[in-house]
Amino acid sequence: xxxxxxxxxxxxxxxxxxxxxxxxxxxxxxxxxxxxxxxxxxxxxxxxxxxxxxxxxxxxxxxxxxxxxxxxxxxxxxxxxxxxxxxxxxxxxxxxxxxxxxxxxxxxxxxxxxxxxxxxxxxxxxxxxxxxxxxxxxxxxxxxxxxxxxxxxxxxxxxxxxxxxxxxxxxxxxxxxxxxxxxxxxxxxxxxxxxxxxxxxxxxxxxxxxxxxxxxxxxxxxxxxxxxxxxxxxxxxxxxxxxxxxxxxxxxxxxxxxxxxxxxxxxxxxxxxxxxxxxxxxxxxxxxxxxxxxxxxxxxxxxxxxxxxxxxxxxxxxxxxxxxxxxxxxxxxxxxxxxxxxxxxxxxxxxxxxxxxxxxxxxxxxxxxxxxxxxxxxxxxxxxxxxxxxxxxxxxxxxxxxxxxxxxxxxxxxxxxxxxxxxxxxxxxxxxxxxxxxxxxxxxxxxxxxxxxxxxxxxxxxxxxxxxxxxxxxxxxxxxxxxxxxxxxxxxxxxxxxxxxxxxxxxxxxxxxxxxxxxxxxxxxxxxxxxxxxxxxxxxxxxxxxxxxxxxxxxxxxxxxxxxxxxxxxxxxxxxxxxxxxxxxxxxxxxxxxxxxxxxxxxxxxxxxxxxxxxxxxxxxxxxxxxxxxxxxxxxxxxxxxxxxxxxxxxxxx
Amino acid sequence: xxxxxxxxxxxxxxxxxxxxxxxxxxxxxxxxxxxxxxxxxxxxxxxxxxxxxxxxxxxxxxxxxxxxxxxxxxxxxxxxxxxxxxxxxxxxxxxxxxxxxxxxxxxxxxxxxxxxxxxxxx
Numbered sequence: 013x014x015x016x017x018x019x020x021x022x023x024x025x026x027x028x029x030x031x032x033x034x035x036x037x038x039x040x041x042x043x044x045x046x047x048x049x050x051x052x053x054x055x056x057x058x059x060x061x062x063x064x065x066x067x068x069x070x071x072x073x074x075x076x077x078x079x080x081x082x083x084x085x086x087x088x089x090x091x092x093x094x095x096x097x098x099x100x101x102x103x104x105x106x107x108x109x110x111x112x113x114x115x116x117x118x119x120x121x122x123x124x125x126x127x128x129x130x131x132x133x134x135x136x137x138x139x140x141x142x143x144x145x146x147x148x149x150x151x152x153x154x155x156x157x158x159x160x161x162x163x164x165x166x167x168x169x170x171x172x173x174x175x176x177x178x179x180x181x182x183x184x185x186x187x188x189x190x191x192x193x194x195x196x197x198x199x200x201x202x203x204x205x206x207x208x209x210x211x212x213x214x215x216x217x218x219x220x221x222x223x224x225x226x227x228x229x230x231x232x233x234x235x236x237x238x239x240x241x242x243x244x245x246x247x248x249x250x251x252x253x254x255x256x257x258x259x260x261x262x263x264x265x266x267x268x269x270x271x272x273x274x275x276x277x278x279x280x281x282x283x284x285x286x287x288x289x290x291x292x293x294x295x296x297x298x299x300x301x302x303x304x305x306x307x308x309x310x311x312x313x314x315x316x317x318x319x320x321x322x323x324x325x326x327x328x329x330x331x332x333x334x335x336x337x338x339x340x341x342x343x344x345x346x347x348x349x350x351x352x353x354x355x356x357x358x359x360x361x362x363x364x365x366x367x368x369x370x371x372x373x374x375x376x377x378x379x380x381x382x383x384x385x386x387x388x389x390x391x392x393x394x395x396x397x398x399x400x401x402x403x404x405x406x407x408x409x410x411x412x413x414x415x416x417x418x419x420x421x422x423x424x425x426x427x428x429x430x431x432x433x434x435x436x437x438x439x440x441x442x443x444x445x446x447x448x449x450x451x452x453x454x455x456x457x458x459x460x461x462x463x464x465x466x467x468x469x470x471x472x473x474x475x476x477x478x479x480x481x482x483x484x485x486x487x488x489x490x491x492x493x494x495x496x497x498x499x500x501x502x503x504x505x506x507x508x509x510x511x512x513x514x515x516x517x518x519x520x521x522x523x524x525x526x527x528x529x530x531x532x533x534x535x536x537x538x539x540x541x542x543x544x545x546x547x548x549x550x551x552x553x554x555x556x557x558x559x560x561x562x563x564x565x566x567x568x569x570x571x572x573x574x575x576x577x578x579x580x581x582x583x584x585x586x587x588x589x590x591x592x593x594x595x596x597x598x599x600x601x602x603x604x605x606x607x608x609x610x611x612x613x614x615x616x617x618x619x620x621x622x623x624x625x626x627x628x629x630x631x632x633x634x635x636x637x638x639x640x641x642x643x644x645x646x647x648x649x650x651x652x653x654x655x656x657x658x659x660x661x662x663x664x665x666x
Numbered sequence: 667x668x669x670x671x672x673x674x675x676x677x678x679x680x681x682x683x684x685x686x687x688x689x690x691x692x693x694x695x696x697x698x699x700x701x702x703x704x705x706x707x708x709x710x711x712x713x714x715x716x717x718x719x720x721x722x723x724x725x726x727x728x729x730x731x732x733x734x735x736x737x738x739x740x741x742x743x744x745x746x747x748x749x750x751x752x753x754x755x756x757x758x759x760x761x762x763x764x765x766x767x768x769x770x771x772x773x774x775x776x777x778x779x780x781x782x783x784x785x786x787x788x
Contacts (some may be wrong), residue, residue, distance in 0.1 A: 313771050316771035317681075318677045320774070321685065321774040324773070324775055325681070325774065558758040562758065
């Protein structure tokens with residue numbers, strides 16, 4: 013066995029020379045390396061049969077080198093001989109690393125004998141003898157070495173426990189040390205990380221920057237740190253990591269210390285915060301619009317009617333071609349204005365959705381075939397259940413799909429394709445699948461996709477904002493309210509909507525609606541302050557009953573109607589027995605054919621002393637109305653009363 | 667054929683009068699429901715166009731009274747909304763006996779059409 017391949021790793025040239033003599037004399041083929049990193053390169057070229065390694069070395073030390081050898085499949089069977097200069101001071105690390113032979117560094121003569129003995133053990137294939145250290149006799153512990161070892165141990169504990177990743181790179185950018193946090197961030201086994209180039213572990217743009225930076229380090233003037241800051245972190249797997257790489261001059265060369273920080277969590281929280289703020293801003297804008305819409309819609313509707321009516325009349329009366337043409341133009345603009353105002357009133361939180369069962373498939377089919385009739389765009393509508401119906405306001409829901417179709421047509425131009433799919437899904441599952449805030453329970457999911465150019469990701473968040481438009485603005489082109497209206501309508505129905513776009517083009521609007529009418533509606537959009545409260549309205553006038561019902565229902569109340577006092581008492585008794593006590597009862601004092609409110613109030617209070625009763629009368633000067641407190645009532649309402657009065661009741665009692 | 671126009675807005679009354687006169691009807695105007703009922707008793711109209719929200723007597727009340735006293739009268743109700751929105755009043759108006767309902771803003775030509783149709787079927 014003359015060609016035993018041996019690698020000797022030691023940063024001391026004296027030791028290398030001694031071992032070289034001995035081993036070559038024994039007929040071995042000897043390679044030399046100054047440190048662990050160089051040793052790794054040697055082993056990559058030529059796998060040795062025996063590795064003699066020092067423990068304390070710069071770059072990758074003997075302990076790490078042994079660790080790599082034992083944890084790399086191609087190297088793990090190498091016969092490992094450790095030469096420890098610190099055997100006396102710290103025999104623990106010397107013994108821990110799984111060497112086949114351990115030799116304490118000492119006088120040259122003694123060491124030679126032990127090296128020869130190690131060779132003998134290799135030839136005899138006697139492995140696992142590293143439990144005892146050879147050559148300890150005649151050695152004395154040195155205090156400086158102990159202190160250095162203690163300091164090293166402390167450093168290792170600190171590095172190991174740090175949240176930040178710390179790496180040391182050699183002058184070529186290869187990793188010679190990485191603490192536990194860094195290994196976790198790189199997400200590869202330590203044995204592979206050590207010795208590899210950090211640049212190679214980074215994604216291309218960061219790798220390129222690092223290569224450029226490394227190149228300029230040849231010139232001492234170029235000694236500046238490389239920073240991937242919080243604003244431009246490096247994506248490593250699923251994490252975002254900041255890097256701060258600092259070059260440190262060391263004698264003729266340099267090394268690099270790198271600090272890595274995982275900022276994914278902070279980034280994620282920040283993004284969530286931004287999303288919340290955006291949503292809040294949008295809600296505020298919508299609230300302002302809604303307030304304005306409620307305020308102006310009544311006056312505007314009146315004025316519009318008069319303007320348009322007079323224009324129509326003038327057209328009818330006039331026989332002059334020119335005048336008629338001008339009036340025709342005015343009428344056209346006016347129609348657009350009216351359409352805009354009509355859309356605007358959708359934001360009004362006083363707009364009362366008229367809910368009825370709507371078959372989605374046929375509604376969407378109709379909107380698409382109408383909206384696309386004059387275009388070269390075709391569409392495909394897929395519905396898992398053709399009879400799928402939900403309780404919504406048909407006018408509003410139609411407006412959602414009219415707006416989406418219009419946007420898609422504007423985005424696609426002359427030709428293209430719209431695909432719509434309608435499914436019934438479980439809200440909780442969808443929320444988990446998509447990571448979006450999808451309401452729970454049974455939902456209708458609608459995906460509305462076009463084959464247009466898609467939306468730039470940078471503006472994806474803004475598309476629902478009022479007056480945000482990618483189109484040229486103007487009354488003819490659209491005011492940038494289309495998607496805002498879609499958003500408002502979906503929210504009014506207790507649903508969710510968002511837009512996805514893919515780099516390949518096209519975008520998909522995802523809409524979710526509760527299959528059952530929404531019980532809880534977002535209070536920010538709706539004045540449903542008294543959702544689910546039970547109201548009893550007793551009035552012998554049908555009209556008053558209807559109006560009262562509408563007004564209380566507007567605030568989300570469940571309204572029960574009675575014509576006379578007798579009927580009111582019966583209903584109250586029944587509800588009380590069923591545990592569905594009325595939260596508020598309005599009793600008309602004057603009932604022509606039957607018991608009036610005052611008598612009914614006495615009977616109801618006898619049933620339920622806590623009953624909240626409101627006296628209602630057209631005669632506000634009535635003694636009961638003035639002194640309602642003395643007659644079992646909590647309030648008095650003079651007819652006719654406005655919705656503001658109802659709202660005040662709701663605020664006070666519900 | 668006579669038409670009673672009830673609206674608290676003078677401009678709206680003028681417009682409705684002009685439209686109806688051009689369509690060939692005699693028009694009587696009233697500023698609220700109470701005045702409307704008085705005029706109707708003096709000069710009964712075949713059709714009433716009434717606003718729904720007025721200060722003195724609400725349109726819905728007027729519709730109820732009109733139908734009670736004149737079961738054959740045709741009624742068109744117009745609503746401009748108000749705080750609960752036009753859609754809240756119109757179904758109520760229909761339930762109380764309005765033959766046709768319009769929500770402002772509306773097209774006067776459509777209104778004229780509706781009047782013509784109601785009176786010819788009458």
